[in-house]
Amino acid sequence: MTQTAPTHDPSVDEKLHEWITTFGADSADAAYLLADRHDPAAVAFTTIDIDDDDELVTVDLTYGELADASKRFAAALAELGVGRGDRVGVLMGKRAELVVSLLAIARLGAVYVPLFTAFATPAIEMRLTAGDARVVITEPGQVDKLDGIDGIRTIVAGDEFDGLVAAHEPVAESVAVGGDGMLILLFTSGTTGAPKGVPVPVRALAAFSCYMHYGLDVNADDVFWNAADPGWAYGLYYGILGPMAIGRRNLLLHAGFSPEVTAQVLRELGVTNFAAAPTVYRSLSKDPSFTGFALRRASSAGEPLTPDVIDWARETLQTEVRDHYGQTEHGMFINNHWHPDVAQPLVPGSMGSPMPGFATGIVDGQIAIDVAHSPLLFFTGYLDAPDKTAARFTPDGAWYLTGDTGRKDDDGRYYFTARDDDVIIMAGYRIGPFDVESVLITHPSVVDVAVVGRPDELRGEVLEAFVVLAEGVDGTDALEAELQQLVKTGFAAHAYPRTVHFVDALPKTPSGKIQRFILRKQP
Template sequence: MVISVPADVADIVDRELSIFGAPDANAAYLLVDRHDPHAIAFTQVDVEDSVLRPVDVTYGELADKSRRLATALAARGVGEGDRVGVLMGKRVELAVSFLALMRLGAVYIPLFTAFAEPAIEMRLTSAAARLVLTESSQAAKVAGIEGIEVIVVENEFDALISDNDPTDREVAVGGDGMIILIFTSGTTGPPKGVPVPLRAVASIVCYLDFGLDVQAGDVFWNAADPGWAYGLYYGIVGVLARGYRNILLHSGFNAEVTARLLADLAVTNFAAAPTVYRSLKSDSAFGGYQLRRASSAGEPLTPDVIEWAPPALGSQVRDHYGQTEQGMFVNNHWRDGLRQEILPGSMGIAMPGFTTAIIDDQIAVDTTASPLMWFLGYLDAADKTASRYTADGRWYLTGDTARVDDEGHYFFTARDDDIILMAGYRIGPFDVESVLITHPSVVDVAVVGRRDELRGEVVEAFVVLDDATDPSDALEAELQDLVKTGFAAHAYPRRVHFVDALPKTPSGKIQRFLLRRG
């Protein structure tokens, strides 16, 4: 459905496409070098003995450090098209690493710090990566991966910057050149690689403008982890492209710290998963916020948060929808001229630059009338790519089912591919099942998401044991630990159900909907 938009909004779409889609587009120039060197790019906040310690880094500092790191990486053979993993938390060195790779025309592979070694190794191997930049707390996960060179932040990383001169090399990969290779989980096979071209940044900055209404005077905080799409696209890439500032909280999630940071740094524009808002809502002692805008993504926003937010935060929380493959493209937009009254249960309307509809009950994007669409296919997975399109190739199918009213408002109904949405993270059942089935006592397994008041959904596993093994609490704990060490700490099943058999179709497909019913 085409939504009527103001002329200045259409002009922004055209302008950004001409900048980031140009054949000679230079990522380093567009993301850092063209901006005011004295402007703050990131405020990294460390928490020491319950004290918040913010440190600002400017665009000039990012430019200098990334040039020096690029010199060091080039000396190690990193060049145009090479793929390099970055395994770090929310810290300035992650942005420096990203920009150094952009200067060399290399490809950035984001790696989530909660992943265990097998999940990291799979992504690096699939991407044919040759080097990883990481931090000391994560170094052990990559130390044993064959063929991967490792650079650790607290060790040689700092020396590589201080001991090298700034590079004068600038590689312009152009709008179609790949700058990021990010992996998304599925249900029937290993995670799929999504190549992100430079021209995708046009869509990313349009979401900052239209969906979030981030402005130059805002104190902006995207609280999502940059190991995933929302945190990377809109907390790192988008703010750099616009020359804005973002806050990087260099610690694990904590509701009290989040509340204090919102108040102490006078955040005016905040984006986070519904779980963050539910955590803030759970303690009425939090307050002192100065929010102008608040937005939510990663899973459907629940009505209780929508009702609680205006008096508690000083702002509505507006729900937005997107995917790793496309970024955000259906939103309850904040921008003047696009902002509409929130309808209960609606995730909004199509973002300018996208034309959408419901095809085969799924949210679909019209490839012929969506200039901001950038996904062209998964890495080395032609069959998976083909399954995402209608037979004539016109419509991209998201896999998420919804309905749309006559005014173009979308209402999420279900996930078509069984992805579990937990606290803003997308967890593929296949990833968890492939670890659990390695236990010698497990003969069959299925993983589903179950509704959870705080996290949205949590992982639950249904396990069939061999005849020689009896169910026990100890075995449940053992299986949970297996997932934590074999896949990811956040993705372990909160409950393991030991069953005699799994419900399956005559063709052998697991009927997950029956398991979700309880």
């Protein structure tokens, strides 16, 4: 086992103490901390829609407007019987009602249960049932998914939502559940198994604030845009909660992703600090018309960035894209930090070093968190799953095991290898799929790729690749051989894929992570 504790100057310790004290207090009131304490005239979010002429339509939402609407909506929810500890599902995209709902739920001491809009009914019902939620706030395009789910009361954004807000007087005060009180119940993505419920307490806002400051370096002069979906951890933690916790604005684009719309928002709103999933950067890098930008900061999280995307960003965005690492259970905690107080030179392939407030190490090949020396750690266990919780910790409880294998270099930087069950062992060699995927994605004909291990009588396992090709490119034997040779020369002779499958799309979770276990099961 090797350990890395963060090193920093006293000012970092002072900020950590401030965040931990503020958000971890027994009297912590989430609605006050997220909205009421900020300047009511300050803009909290700018919502963005696209009109029929493909023009951006923007509306600013101030902290004062958020506070008033959420106090009124809290009164409406209380009238429905929602109180402290009750779970409320929220099934909607990036829109003002989502933020109002979150704050209203918090004002009652209730628990916000995010539901991703790409979910089908069974996935929604599973989370509502597991979370014991009886009220769901949704939007018109999602209502049909709730039909047939027994025992729930729905509130729909638009006339019904607005009518409830207008018809109720604001609640007089908010319920302060304290730093250990549950604010969010978020379910893991299910990359390697059934989703698990992660209770997120109010004190997690300290960790989110730390990442906004040190990881992303969001400052008062930035136009910040976290483009991730708030149905998942990165978008919820750092697109909704994190900005409000530190009083900064984020943009909420109520439209699907496309390179054209992304470019339009970046250009017309003057974005300077951008955060998105690796799939966004990969898609943008394949579009030759995406040019002419100069960002101050660009960040990525979800899966490791390939070197070709980093090279592209330096030229196209006039900045590096810095890779950050975290999990639903903790938020981000190992990063290529942007803030100059803790930043190190970027080493492509590395996910960086521990964020202030976390100490990490390698335990039995896994990236791990030193529990006793990580004051920002907020995960204490999965919802109603003691066995799954116990599996995440060493027997003495000293280390949290991420389930991700990795390594650490002499400078304290960490490198992701694979999910523990995605590691390919061939003839005694341990091969992480990311290493091979990083080479294959550089081929101009390859749009997306996943590598898995398949059983082999002689070698234990061999590598197989699943490749999505660019439009108009045919998957031929010659191209397969070309890709195999690319891996031999670009990574290692023994690690080339013995078979290349050309497919239309890769199976992914709604948050965009490749589900390699599905590929391993394919004939």
